[in-house]
Amino acid sequence: MTERAMERKPVNATCKYRFGGGMALPVTLADLTTNGCRLLAVPRLMRREEVVTLRIGNVGPIEATVRWVHQGNAAGLEFTKPLHPAVYSDMMERLGT
Numbered sequence: 757m758t759e760r761a762m763e764r765k766p767v768n769a770t771c772k773y774r775f776g777g778g779m780a781l782p783v784t785l786a787d788l789t790t791n792g793c794r795l796l797a798v799p800r801l802m803r804r805e806e807v808v809t810l811r812i813g814n815v816g817p818i819e820a821t822v823r824w825v826h827q828g829n830a831a832g833l834e835f836t837k838p839l840h841p842a843v844y845s846d847m848m849e850r851l852g853t
Contacts (some may be wrong), residue, residue, distance in 0.1 A: 764789055766849045771812040775800075785812060788851075790844045792820065792834040802831045813850055815843060 764787040768837040772780040773795070793810070794826040802808070802822045810833070820833035837848070 762810045767848070769812070771795075771810055772816075773802060775806065775808055778780070780797060780811065785851075786830075787811075788844075788847065790835075792832065792837045794821070795831045795833065796829065798829050798831055801825075807836075808833065810843045812847060815839075815847060819851045 766787050766840050767785050770782050771784045771785045773783055774780045779825050783798055786794045790823060793812075802825050804822055806822045807819060808822065809819050811817060813844045816840070819836040821836065824832040828846050
């Protein structure tokens with residue numbers, strides 16, 4: 757098991773994600789780092805290695821790869837490009853953490 761480069765910060769916010777040019781769907785953002793996030797209440801089955809785009813508040817699109825899926829309704833995503841530390845700090849402030 758590998759250690760995370762950055763500790764996950766818990767959040768409870770709604771964001772939107774989409775596959776390709778599909779419709780943006782709401783999902784719960786459960787935690788966030790500069791490198792990725794965990795989603796809950798995923799309304800569509802995600803598959804490992806699938807590429808999605810996210811919009812978290814006014815930030816996005818953020819491209820990410822699905823790294824794991826749990827029981828079809830939770831997923832861990834890794835961002836293609838890590839969030840800039842200033843953008844991450846601003847997002848965490850806006851999300852109330």
